[in-house]
Amino acid sequence: MNASVCHPAARLARTAALLVAAVAVIAGGPPTRAAEPSLADLQRQLAQLAASVQQLSEENRALREHQAQVDRQLAQLGAPATGAPAAPGAAAAAQAAVAANASALPAAAATAAPSSAGTPVSSSLGSLGGLRLWGYGELYYTHPVDEPAQTRMDLARAVFGIGYQFSDRTEFNSEYEVEHAVSSADDVGEFEVEQFYVDQRVSDAVTVRAGLFLMPFGFLNEHHEPTNFYGVQRNFVETLIIPSTWREGGFNLHGDTAGGFGWNVGVTTGFDLSKWDFQPEFPPYRTALELEDSDIAPLQASHQELALANARHLSQYVALSYYGVPGLTIGGAVSSGKAVAAGPGDPRVTLWEGHVRWTPGPFDFTALYARGTISDLAATNELFPGSPNPIPSSFYGYYLQGAWQAWEHGDYRLAPFARFERYNLGASWAGSSGPDIPTGLVPMSATPGDFGYWPKYQDRVWTVGANFYITPHVVLKADYQWFDENSNFKRYDLGLGLAF
Amino acid sequence: MWAWRAAGAAAAACALLNACGGGDGSGGTPPPPTGLSARALAGQALFFDKTLSASGQQSCGTCHVPARAFTADPATDHGLPVPLGGRSMDLPGFRNTPSLLYTRFTPAFFLDDDTPTGGFFRDGRASSLAVQAEQPFVSEFEMANQDAAEVSARLQASSATLQLFVAAFGTAVLSDPEATLAAIGSALAAFETEDPRFAPFSSKFDAWLDGQVALSSSEQNGLALFNNPGKGNCTACHPSVSQGYSSHPLFTDFTYDNIGVPRNWSIPANLPDPKSPVSGVPLDYLPAPLNVPADAEYAYYDLGLCGPFAPPANDPNPRPDLSHSSWLCGQFKVPTLRNVAITAPYFHNGALPTLHKLVQFYVTRDINNNTGNNPYAVPAGPGGNPYQAVGTFFLAAEGTPDLYQYNDLPVLWDGNVNVGETPYTLPTFAGGNAPTLTAAEIDDLVAFLCTLTDGFDPQNPGSYNVPAQCAPGAE
Numbered sequence: 001m002n003a004s005v006c007h008p009a010a011r012l013a014r015t016a017a018l019l020v021a022a023v024a025v026i027a028g029g030p031p032t033r034a035a036e037p038s039l040a041d042l043q044r045q046l047a048q049l050a051a052s053v054q055q056l057s058e059e060n061r062a063l064r065e066h067q068a069q070v071d072r073q074l075a076q077l078g079a080p081a082t083g084a085p086a087a088p089g090a091a092a093a094a095q096a097a098v099a100a101n102a103s104a105l106p107a108a109a110a111t112a113a114p115s116s117a118g119t120p121v122s123s124s125l126g127s128l129g130g131l132r133l134w135g136y137g138e139l140y141y142t143h144p145v146d147e148p149a150q151t152r153m154d155l156a157r158a159v160f161g162i163g164y165q166f167s168d169r170t171e172f173n174s175e176y177e178v179e180h181a182v183s184s185a186d187d188v189g190e191f192e193v194e195q196f197y198v199d200q201r202v203s204d205a206v207t208v209r210a211g212l213f214l215m216p217f218g219f220l221n222e223h224h225e226p227t228n229f230y231g232v233q234r235n236f237v238e239t240l241i242i243p244s245t246w247r248e249g250g251f252n253l254h255g256d257t258a259g260g261f262g263w264n265v266g267v268t269t270g271f272d273l274s275k276w277d278f279q280p281e282f283p284p285y286r287t288a289l290e291l292e293d294s295d296i297a298p299l300q301a302s303h304q305e306l307a308l309a310n311a312r313h314l315s316q317y318v319a320l321s322y323y324g325v326p327g328l329t330i331g332g333a334v335s336s337g338k339a340v341a342a343g344p345g346d347p348r349v350t351l352w353e354g355h356v357r358w359t360p361g362p363f364d365f366t367a368l369y370a371r372g373t374i375s376d377l378a379a380t381n382e383l384f385p386g387s388p389n390p391i392p393s394s395f396y397g398y399y400l401q402g403a404w405q406a407w408e409h410g411d412y413r414l415a416p417f418a419r420f421e422r423y424n425l426g427a428s429w430a431g432s433s434g435p436d437i438p439t440g441l442v443p444m445s446a447t448p449g450d451f452g453y454w455p456k457y458q459d460r461v462w463t464v465g466a467n468f469y470i471t472p473h474v475v476l477k478a479d480y481q482w483f484d485e486n487s488n489f490k491r492y493d494l495g496l497g498l499a500f
Numbered sequence: 501m502w503a504w505r506a507a508g509a510a511a512a513a514c515a516l517l518n519a520c521g522g523g524d525g526s527g528g529t530p531p532p533p534t535g536l537s538a539r540a541l542a543g544q545a546l547f548f549d550k551t552l553s554a555s556g557q558q559s560c561g562t563c564h565v566p567a568r569a570f571t572a573d574p575a576t577d578h579g580l581p582v583p584l585g586g587r588s589m590d591l592p593g594f595r596n597t598p599s600l601l602y603t604r605f606t607p608a609f610f611l612d613d614d615t616p617t618g619g620f621f622r623d624g625r626a627s628s629l630a631v632q633a634e635q636p637f638v639s640e641f642e643m644a645n646q647d648a649a650e651v652s653a654r655l656q657a658s659s660a661t662l663q664l665f666v667a668a669f670g671t672a673v674l675s676d677p678e679a680t681l682a683a684i685g686s687a688l689a690a691f692e693t694e695d696p697r698f699a700p701f702s703s704k705f706d707a708w709l710d711g712q713v714a715l716s717s718s719e720q721n722g723l724a725l726f727n728n729p730g731k732g733n734c735t736a737c738h739p740s741v742s743q744g745y746s747s748h749p750l751f752t753d754f755t756y757d758n759i760g761v762p763r764n765w766s767i768p769a770n771l772p773d774p775k776s777p778v779s780g781v782p783l784d785y786l787p788a789p790l791n792v793p794a795d796a797e798y799a800y801y802d803l804g805l806c807g808p809f810a811p812p813a814n815d816p817n818p819r820p821d822l823s824h825s826s827w828l829c830g831q832f833k834v835p836t837l838r839n840v841a842i843t844a845p846y847f848h849n850g851a852l853p854t855l856h857k858l859v860q861f862y863v864t865r866d867i868n869n870n871t872g873n874n875p876y877a878v879p880a881g882p883g884g885n886p887y888q889a890v891g892t893f894f895l896a897a898e899g900t901p902d903l904y905q906y907n908d909l910p911v912l913w914d915g916n917v918n919v920g921e922t923p924y925t926l927p928t929f930a931g932g933n934a935p936t937l938t939a940a941e942i943d944d945l946v947a948f949l950c951t952l953t954d955g956f957d958p959q960n961p962g963s964y965n966v967p968a969q970c971a972p973g974a975e
Binding site: 344384386387388437438440445447449450 | 725
């Protein structure tokens, strides 16, 4: 949840595009050898220029009106976008918009990429005396090519958010989610509170936040609206290594500096390893979709989500980002704290990540690396010899992604992308030589005759696909994924996502 | 004065914790602690009082022998896998006596997502320890009292036991025989709950969990095979980790399973002409068949959850009627594996005599199908079925291979047998099946099971009473 800067950002994007086009027109299109322009050429160029200037001026007026509104809102909200220093560009856009600086335009272009509609557009709905509503949701169809029986279609999540502005200094935000459409004791879905916090702007430089809030790690965790990422499903690194949507209870301080740095430091609840399943009888997942939903990855399995969380040990984190250079975001974060143990020992969980995003022109490049470690597990794993799922001492993932704003027409926008990612849920082990995984065919479930292979816990995944935006708030997605190790996970996916 | 009080408090705490002396490594039972409540002391007396039976020769402790982890000693039952009882001690029962150790952690019967879980007796038909403890008193082929009134009369004639009973319950309850029997049940339940002899957690495995002893490589490998879902997969039903019922692993999840055990022709009820092997009297107390089709191969089948033994009439929390849940036919409760090395024979019908044969049964049950129609056959020849010589465990009364696989079930319910989980079956693929465990792995698994016997003293490991079948080289 961030400040409502999407509309101005979109407009900035269009403005930027028009400006570039105008400049190109003035420059005579693609660079050519200097040739003597004829009078007719000059007149035509002048007419085009006049038309462009007219359009620009209209845009500018609308933009300025909106800017004023945003300024008012930001003054009220105390720049909440600064609570997310790792934000890809929305924070940059907010700052840039406030600065009303032409140099902010490339950054705005960056935000015109997926994140343009990722922030709640409460202003478009009108604020009912301080109350704000927003939401997002996504459906997908996933078809594992080699296992068509595992084809699924799902309403992955339907999320709504409620916020309230108590004063120009104090603000409340909350987000609620229904996963898999139907939530009950007998159904696969879940209803959960994803965020529930109060922000208190103590000064222009510092805001205090307390409650249940998203951890500022990576790109996706704080900006996981479907319009904010490429690909139908969230990427594996930011699902398995950084356990999006990762939220903890506690408090933090965050703010921005004039030099373009964002910072966020907090104390939160930690992880509970005592819930670890050392003895799954059947493979915990058999498709890529199940891998993401299985909660088998180390931090997925042990995060507490502030549900009667054990708070004997608290964790601390620091997150920093830099977005002073337009079109470039660099960020990193580290969290560390003791966890509830699963056996003898005193384990400490540490997760750190670093990410970069660069948006030159129509391109959007991102790279992220995340690594987690858990200490003092030898004695615990030694109690479970033969386990196919001991607790790993380290796990990591990274990805490289490139996207391209290929085509745009009015609200429609097509952005193909490609991504390579690697994840390893068991880079090292203590007290165990690794998971004791059956190599041959094994029963996959209690259904007789249902045989398959135990999946591998690390992989390299290639994804190609495209996001097609119908509006900045509604996106159709398609992608195809190949897996090196679990090659039977190969699949294509279609998706529909929206955010408002 | 305070020094005496402190010493007294320490002694009481010591006794309650049973942490100071008392425990011995001989495999026998330590002397009873002194911290039992009045009810539990009454229960202890009731447990061993033979005069409460119609025959005068049977108490709870006759079939639930403390030295054998509170299971029966076949030597005292004419070598039968089921206990002998009745007024003349000549009537055989139906099922292998379950161990009373660790039963106090059993939950009352409930359906967990349609999965039957918990309950007392091998079919979960009693909802609590107390309800279960009352039944043998009035069971025709056990302590054989006609009714609660006869039990009450016998209690009042047994002066030492009566004294402890009255100390716990008073005398008013004696005027109502049903209430007396209920009080007897609750006293026995208190004894089984409070007395630490019923949950010692003093096995070599427990010592290893506490870091006080190392397992041998064979035992360690056996535990790994026990846990491995592609090998033994035993932990799927006999979890080697705590399930929350106790802080220690109980090696049962209290669910039910139908593993298609072989018919045990040593149980007189299973014979075509059921009669007492001692006196020859016919067994007219055999229950009417339930869920047994008229054309079944044999007349009597014990079908467990869907079977003929109904929940006790006076159970305040009765198990639902499962007689129409035919998919549950043949399911029996997963027992604990603690002390399994000293509680032979195995399964609800005592069909398997040793741990080694038991694990072999799991591995070869479907591979060695001898009926001529085996979808799980391993092709013959070198590298083929290494357990060819073991043959099938499903024998007819004459001792030759039975025509029927799973011959302790009517053919109608063969579909209920668990065939989907390791280690029973593996997929047939080109080249046929392969057994999940090699002979050496079976030995290691048995070695691990032998570590679950209570009475291990880490300070004095040599005193561990190694059961005969756990001795190196035993078969």
